[in-house]
Amino acid sequence: MRANIELTQVDGAYLHTGAKSGEVCCVGEWTLPAMARLEQHLNAFPWPDVGEITLNATAVRAMDTSGAWLLHRAIRTLEARGRSARLQGLQPEFEALLAIIAARGVSGSQARGMDNHNLLAQIGRRAWNSTGNALGIIAFLGESSLYLVRSLIHPGRIRWRPVLRNLQIAGFEAMPITGLLSFLLGIVIAYQGAEQLQRYGANIFVADLVGLSMLRELSPLLTAIIVAGRSGSAYAAQIGTMKMTEEIDALRTIGVVPMELLVLPKVLALVIALPLLTVYTDIMGVLGGMIMARAQLGVAFGAFLDRFDDAISLSSYLIGIGKAPVFAVIIALVGCYQGFQVSGSADSVGSQTTASVVQSIFIVIVADALFSVVFSWLDI
Amino acid sequence: MGQAQHAEAVIEIRDLNTRFGPAIVHENVSLAVDRSEIFALVGASGCGKSTLLREIILLQRPVSGSIRVFGEEVLGLSEERALPLRRRWGVMFERGALFSSLTVSENVGVPLREHTDLSDRLIDELAAVKVALAGLPADAGPKYPSELSGGMRKRAALARALALDPELLFLDEPTAGLDPLSASGIDELVRSLRETLGLTIMMVTHDLDLLWRTADRVAVLGEGRILGMGTMEQLSASDHPMIREYFHGPRGRAAREQQWNQK
Numbered sequence: 001m002r003a004n005i006e007l008t009q010v011d012g013a014y015l016h017t018g019a020k021s022g023e024v025c026c027v028g029e030w031t032l033p034a035m036a037r038l039e040q041h042l043n044a045f046p047w048p049d050v051g052e053i054t055l056n057a058t059a060v061r062a063m064d065t066s067g068a069w070l071l072h073r074a075i076r077t078l079e080a081r082g083r084s085a086r087l088q089g090l091q092p093e094f095e096a097l098l099a100i101i102a103a104r105g106v107s108g109s110q111a112r113g114m115d116n117h118n119l120l121a122q123i124g125r126r127a128w129n130s131t132g133n134a135l136g137i138i139a140f141l142g143e144s145s146l147y148l149v150r151s152l153i154h155p156g157r158i159r160w161r162p163v164l165r166n167l168q169i170a171g172f173e174a175m176p177i178t179g180l181l182s183f184l185l186g187i188v189i190a191y192q193g194a195e196q197l198q199r200y201g202a203n204i205f206v207a208d209l210v211g212l213s214m215l216r217e218l219s220p221l222l223t224a225i226i227v228a229g230r231s232g233s234a235y236a237a238q239i240g241t242m243k244m245t246e247e248i249d250a251l252r253t254i255g256v257v258p259m260e261l262l263v264l265p266k267v268l269a270l271v272i273a274l275p276l277l278t279v280y281t282d283i284m285g286v287l288g289g290m291i292m293a294r295a296q297l298g299v300a301f302g303a304f305l306d307r308f309d310d311a312i313s314l315s316s317y318l319i320g321i322g323k324a325p326v327f328a329v330i331i332a333l334v335g336c337y338q339g340f341q342v343s344g345s346a347d348s349v350g351s352q353t354t355a356s357v358v359q360s361i362f363i364v365i366v367a368d369a370l371f372s373v374v375f376s377w378l379d380i
Numbered sequence: 381m382g383q384a385q386h387a388e389a390v391i392e393i394r395d396l397n398t399r400f401g402p403a404i405v406h407e408n409v410s411l412a413v414d415r416s417e418i419f420a421l422v423g424a425s426g427c428g429k430s431t432l433l434r435e436i437i438l439l440q441r442p443v444s445g446s447i448r449v450f451g452e453e454v455l456g457l458s459e460e461r462a463l464p465l466r467r468r469w470g471v472m473f474e475r476g477a478l479f480s481s482l483t484v485s486e487n488v489g490v491p492l493r494e495h496t497d498l499s500d501r502l503i504d505e506l507a508a509v510k511v512a513l514a515g516l517p518a519d520a521g522p523k524y525p526s527e528l529s530g531g532m533r534k535r536a537a538l539a540r541a542l543a544l545d546p547e548l549l550f551l552d553e554p555t556a557g558l559d560p561l562s563a564s565g566i567d568e569l570v571r572s573l574r575e576t577l578g579l580t581i582m583m584v585t586h587d588l589d590l591l592w593r594t595a596d597r598v599a600v601l602g603e604g605r606i607l608g609m610g611t612m613e614q615l616s617a618s619d620h621p622m623i624r625e626y627f628h629g630p631r632g633r634a635a636r637e638q639q640w641n642q643k
Contacts, residue, residue, distance in 0.1 A: 036498045097577065
């Protein structure tokens with residue numbers, strides 16, 4: 001009764017003009033595999049030019065919902081053109097199928113979302129969304145500060161277990177990659193500087209170059225960017241998925257504030273981890289520079305360290321580390337905020353995770369620039 | 381059991397064994413589902429009903445045994461060879477498993493776009509037909525799954541399962557989580573699908589109302605074996621303690637009385 005879906009086994013479905021005037025015969029297997037051709041065939045079919053058309057469907061051997069739909073559509077199209085169509089000879093089970101399709105009152109063409117906005121509307125929408133996003137982050141910052149202050153007043157409410165866990169994941173487990181990258185960065189800086197310095201016979205100043213650039217700028221920035229990519233994105237994806245599966249709502253109903261369980265431990269853990277990681281990447285970066293200085297410029301380790309001691313003030317070192325907690329707060333809050341913005345679909349988890357990384361790196365670099373401006377004002 | 385006896389069997393399972401580590405899920409399970417039959421698998425939670433379903437639809441592999449669908453052995457079938465089979469069945473998952481980034485009508489259109497060369501217009505129209513067949517209002521088509529209620533999501537999942545006009549339909553808990561009204565809507569839907577499209581339907585369910593109203597035959601799974609198989613009348617007359625417990629609990633009685641009242 002029903003046709004196989006294999007294309008080869010179907011000899012198609014078609015119409016042909018019948019013997020009597022106004023008669024059209026429907027033939028074949030009106031099932032899914034034949035539908036693409038049948039639709040074209042129907043569109044091009046020369047309907048007899050009479051008021052009443054008889055559709056003789058005795059020769060329809062098989063029919064499924066798609067076939068029934070096309071038949072239904074053909075009849076309706078004829079009626080819309082002011083002809084009447086009478087169906088006869090259809091097997092009872094196909095008749096029932098057709099009746100169901102007709103009874104469900106499908107209009108066929110459903111409105112499919114309004115996709116075509118004009119340019120102005122798009123710009124407006126973008127601007128509106130960005131404003132909302134910026135306000136959202138500020139509101140989120142306010143809310144989380146509130147909870148932070150509250151839990152600092154009552155330290156007993158801080159959940160240390162997730163803090164420690166986050167410390168391990170975001171801090172300790174990030175050591176190999178941050179260490180390696182800053183070591184390489186130290187090498188690159190020393191290498192690039194070596195040629196210039198050698199020209200003036202100022203080989204020993206490689207310690208100034210590597211020390212200042214790593215400690216003040218590059219090492220905190222590099223660490224923050226890696227952590228944003230590693231942990232910020234993970235925060236967004238984790239919270240986003242929890243939001244999708246209604247776990248966040250479940251937490252609320254149990255009486256756990258999601259902010260306290262999910263956001264504060266992450267912020268605290270990163271605020272602790274990022275400065276420590278920065279100290280570590282400082283060391284690795286300078287080590288890389290030292291090795292390169294000896295290889296390229298012949299500056300011995302002892303000489304390098306002596307010069308390093310003279311050239312680099314404590315404030316340079318502290319400025320670099322001082323930025324790290326700020327970066328940490330930015331990364332953790334943006335990651336968590338984007339996680340909470342997830343709505344409904346799996347796509348949304350992806351796009352919010354992307355947004356979390358892009359935004360946190362962007363804000364970190366802007367903040368770094370602001371730091372430079374402020375420090376040069378203060379003349380540090 | 382000879383082959384001839386089950387010439388019309390759409391699904392034929394023989395001596396199926398499934399284990400998860402030391403836990404035995406199925407032990408020598410054998411059953412056959414005939415063409416145009418509504419066959420239900422019941423049993424306590426965790427007795428391996430859904431596992432059996434997943435094994436038939438090639439999502440999971442048993443340890444040993446044989447599963448034939450449309451006369452073809454599905455165990456050890458390559459992805460390439462499995463594709464024609466997959467097109468002949470539709471699956472409705474317990475939690476819908478709708479693609480969350482697509483609208484309902486796009487969801488229904490996915491199998492059509494993937495496996496046919498129909499025009500976009502016809503695909504949209506057929507999707508609308510399936511959406512209507514599954515009992516959803518027309519304005520549900522452009523909505524995203526996250527905007528639908530649980531019952532509507534189930535219906536949307538059913539619409540997608542019906543997209544390719546399958547010969548065989550698998551329903552995993554079709555009424556779980558639905559209000560009684562929607563659930564009885566599903567009852568009627570299942571019956572009318574079989575009557576109008578001649579579908580063979582295999583479902584996993586706990587819903588005794590659904591069983592009484594639709595199922596031709598029911599297999600009770602328990603302790604890794606099939607404890608009983610037959611019509612609802614036969615099973616409710618069974619004196620196996622676990623089957624009795626299942627069908628003669630307070631809910632079972634209520635469902636049966638309701639069935640009798642209707643008759």
